[in-house]
Amino acid sequence: MGSVLCFSWGWGNAFETVYFESRNEIDAQVIDLIDQKGRATVAESNVPAIELIGVSKSFGPVQANKDIDLVVGKGSIHGIIGENGAGKSTLMSILYGFYHADSGTIKIDDKTTTIPDSKSAIAQGIGMVHQHFMLVDPFTVLENVILGAEGGALLKDGVANARRELKRLADEYDMTIDPDAVVGELPVGLQQRVEILKALYRGADILILDEPTGVLTPSEADHLFRILRVLRDQGKTVLLITHKLREIMDVTDTVSVMRRGEMVASRKTAETSMEELAELMVGRSVLLEVDKPEVEVGKPLLKVEGLNVRDDRGVLRVKDVSFEVRAGEVLGIAGVSGNGQSELLAALSGITRAESGKMELSGEKLDLSEAHDAAEMRTKGMSHVPEDRHRMGLVNKFAEYENSILGYHREPKYSKGMFLNKDAIRKEAKERIEKYDIRPPTTEMTAAKFSGGNQQKIVLAREIECNPDVLLIGQPTRGVDIGAIEYIHNRIMDMRAQGKAVLLVSVELEEIRSLSDRIIVMFDGNVVGERGPEATEQDLGLLMAGVNQEAAE
């Protein structure tokens, strides 16, 4: 405990390290300083677990990480926040040996080191919980945990050891799990637990979690955070990568913000706010609250009755769902992903055929068990922003202007005889690019090259500009930057103000609550409850787990 390392951040790349002799260890835990530039300085506890100095990484012309400096204190929960594409995952991949930094220094426990591969990262006590779990589905929990650390050429002895060790870890960190369960059959929350146990079993002292809550219900996320706190209290270091401000505020001790490949700021969580972090992430001030004016609610534009949908495996995914959406109203459908929302959208938009169910669209009655298609639904005044823009919303290899008419390409205004009227299409695409602030403002670039937020704007422009009565919109801000989220939310509010009916499906509870006039929650294909936007997160969270407290009372 010889010296304390303090770290200061300038706006750009400037940074300096200052060493202090500690008077005693307790004082040494946290020392705050204001540096000469008057900016807040974050002081870490004694020797940092991780220190990065000037780490850069580029992929061809794209500089994913620019001269990154980072200090993570031992025994703390450190958040790294930034928009999609800010370089968080690249940085973590460098730490886990997946990528090699082009330049820069990595120090673990104050010792300069290199991490050529995952094996080396594991050996140095770094464990990672990936966003997409790195689990072998048909394997048992135990087999997954020991993979790569079997402890002998034969499995028998290793398995017995692992069983004991797993039990010890589970008890110590309150993470009970059946070691013989098949991983693929476990709910995602438990699968994530397996990932954490896997890292701990390998002796990880530093645990990196990449967007860990994306697939969890709010209560599962809370449980995860409890586990992270226990881990920290036991002396482990936790690095939490996320783009959710709320999580940073809830669970981290310190936080670093990344923007466009650069580390722009580092703060103690207790001394910052969501607003400040959002501004640092985006580079300008962002309105986190959506402005939701009073709107006169009109007659129902979309009515759904007794909808049942089977998936192509014959499993009933939507069970007897009924609801209506009125003019000037946003109906939010909340739920953990995979509880029938996708199938619901597919059936309503005419992409798949329902088993049974009736729909009334602007007064016109339709039997959803008959074959319809998406084009027909569009002509009847319903447009659809699909959940997965890469698979359904766009053709990634097509240029922007070609994508801007997908599904509407038969309209006379886009044709010249049997050919496309490319001039007219380009002209309209240009207008939309301007109106929707799509960047870069070009009609010729392929859709794949736009950022997530701008891709979503291309889809949104196409589906809103055809002036539908009813808008189905799935996961409007998945993989979209905060700045674009604000924009997309405002467009949805515009639709509402114009007296359109909007059906919003999202797994982001915050989004549902801030945009919707009414919220229904789906669980296992059923609508388990309806709430107003003032419903508490706990209440909605329980509904998302299939528990209806109101009904129980």
Added chain:
Amino acid sequence: MLDTIILVLDSTFRLSTPLLFACLAGLFSERSGIVDIGLEGKILGAAFAAAAAAYVFQSPWIGLLAGIMVSVMLALVHGYASISQRGNQVVSGVAINFLAAGLTVLLGQAWFSQGGRTPALSPATRFESITLPFADTLANVPVLGPIYANLISGHNILVYASFAAVPLTWWIIFRTRFGLRLRAVGENPSAADTAGLSVTLLRYRATIICGILCGFSGAYLSVAQGAGFIKDMSAGKGFIALAALIFAKWKPVNAMFTCLLFGFLDALAIRLQGQEIPGIGEVPVQVFQALPYVLTVVLLAGFIGRAIPPKASGIPYVKERT
């Protein structure tokens, strides 16, 4: 009647052996995520090399070794194309089949000038039948005697080896560290990679094992069952083995029973050739030859439970983060 049954079963064993070797070969390969359409070509190449070497060196063992070497070389070509170069595994496998079909005949003609055949092997240069102890003395015991003497005893060593390979394969796949890792790269290579394992190395090892087993299969055809190499002597066994592998749901013990079933159908076809079946009449031999495929199609259509292949099977592993 018993004699007839024993005779059919006896030839079932002999006809199952090359299938079983090839099926286990495919099992190792596909369990690691490498689809191997090239089993057929490897068997053929091995059969040719084994017969040629056995003739030249006058030893079946050297023949077997040569067969294995050639088969492993072909396997490495497939491995290089599909693992290192991330090529399309089906295309690479088909290329190996063509290569083997053409090259064996070409080299055979160039070296031995017998129309692509290799010279007939004398009994001493083939794998001979082994008579198990007491087979002759026990032959007269009713029922069990003939079963032991004619069915269990009296095969060549490769037949016994193929059946011994089944529990061995099961043990390797399910009870060893190597097996666990092999299954992991076949199901989710990223998981193995992030666990610090080399996907490339594991897949190459699986491919080499696949080559060795195909070598056994080919050598069996030309140096044990037959007495020399004949053009296209593998006759689709590599493909039937693939069908058997699907039918067996990529499990070693199932693979044995499936290969026995397919071997039995083959034996029956030979037995019933030109014979009237009461009530039906003469059944064309092609009906029996087609049955393995028909059964596999029936299986794939979902009538006998689902056959789910290893998830990463056929997909080259590209290390990337999304």
